[in-house]
Amino acid sequence: MTGNRLAVDGGQTGTRLRLTDPSGAVLEEHEAPGVLTDRPILPQVAAFATELSERSGRPVGELALGLSGLTPAASRPDVLLAAVAPLGVRRVALAHDSVSGYLAANGTATGAMLAVGTGVVILAVSETSVAKVDGWGYLVGDVGSGFWIGRSGLDAAMRAFDGRGEPTVLEAAARDRFGALDELYMVIQGDERRVSIVASFARTVIESAAAGDVVALRVVRAAAAELAHSATTALRRTGWVPGTPTRVGAVGAPVTRSALMKGALAAALATEAPGAQLASPLGEPIDGVAALLDVAPRSPLAASILVASA
Numbered sequence: 001m002t003g004n005r006l007a008v009d010g011g012q013t014g015t016r017l018r019l020t021d022p023s024g025a026v027l028e029e030h031e032a033p034g035v036l037t038d039r040p041i042l043p044q045v046a047a048f049a050t051e052l053s054e055r056s057g058r059p060v061g062e063l064a065l066g067l068s069g070l071t072p073a074a075s076r077p078d079v080l081l082a083a084v085a086p087l088g089v090r091r092v093a094l095a096h097d098s099v100s101g102y103l104a105a106n107g108t109a110t111g112a113m114l115a116v117g118t119g120v121v122i123l124a125v126s127e128t129s130v131a132k133v134d135g136w137g138y139l140v141g142d143v144g145s146g147f148w149i150g151r152s153g154l155d156a157a158m159r160a161f162d163g164r165g166e167p168t169v170l171e172a173a174a175r176d177r178f179g180a181l182d183e184l185y186m187v188i189q190g191d192e193r194r195v196s197i198v199a200s201f202a203r204t205v206i207e208s209a210a211a212g213d214v215v216a217l218r219v220v221r222a223a224a225a226e227l228a229h230s231a232t233t234a235l236r237r238t239g240w241v242p243g244t245p246t247r248v249g250a251v252g253a254p255v256t257r258s259a260l261m262k263g264a265l266a267a268a269l270a271t272e273a274p275g276a277q278l279a280s281p282l283g284e285p286i287d288g289v290a291a292l293l294d295v296a297p298r299s300p301l302a303a304s305i306l307v308a309s310a
């Protein structure tokens with residue numbers, strides 16, 4: 001490590017920053033707003049990094065960024081390096097959050113990783129190859145994600161409100177959260193953080209399922225089945241053979257903070273991918289971000305990490 005290291009875990013709901021010294025000891029931690037994917041992302045990240053460095057009065061020698069929804073336009077480590085060079089940064093590593101999530105869940109061991117947050121992405125790694133599944137955003141993908149669960153819960157609430165669906169406590173929960181249900185769609189659509197708002201309702205859905213609401217439980221089980229199917233697909237694409245023991249690490253609040261969700265996912269994996277075992281992550285997502293700077297060139301993951309040095 002060269003100087004202090006800043007790890008930035010950039011998601012749509014929130015951004016987490018952690019500054020460590022060369023020994024790995026934490027110097028500063030900070031929560032920032034989520035990145036807005038409808039505008040240039042790297043300047044937002046550079047602004048977050050600058051704010052933390054200026055507030056702490058500490059220089060930054062290396063910066064690692066794990067980014068949700070990494071697009072070709074944002075895949076410019078040279079642009080990121082130029083933006084943060086005034087902080088003292090001499091080296092940056094940039095990767096999709098599926099890669100940093102994998103490092104947090106499994107280290108460099110083979111297996112699969114489920115990163116379940118506002119969105120969802122699955123990565124499987126063998127000795128020689130990498131396969132990514134989903135991560136396509138809330139409009140056309142992210143199946144089983146926080147947004148998907150939250151949106152499904154709100155759909156159930158509106159169906160109950162209209163009389164089109166079964167009664168569910170989600171109707172009252174949505175009203176308590178957003179106000180009059182006949183105005184809910186305008187409240188959500190009128191907020192620039194509408195994706196995060198919908199995703200935040202996932203916690204209510206999962207808690208309602210744990211309390212016994214059958215409609216919410218159906219949503220949770222459907223999400224788990226979709227996640228298991230995506231994980232199985234990714235594993236098969238790397239050459240994994242069903243019945244072979246393999247590790248499936250999961251990161252993200254919807255799974256790690258809910259015994260119900262974790263149990264539903266383990267059961268779905270047992271059916272969908274015999275031999276795959278759901279495992280607790282080795283670290284937090286921010287730990288995986290920091291590890292981007294340490295991946296060996298021979299690792300199959302190295303090709304997915306963009307590095308620039310001054």
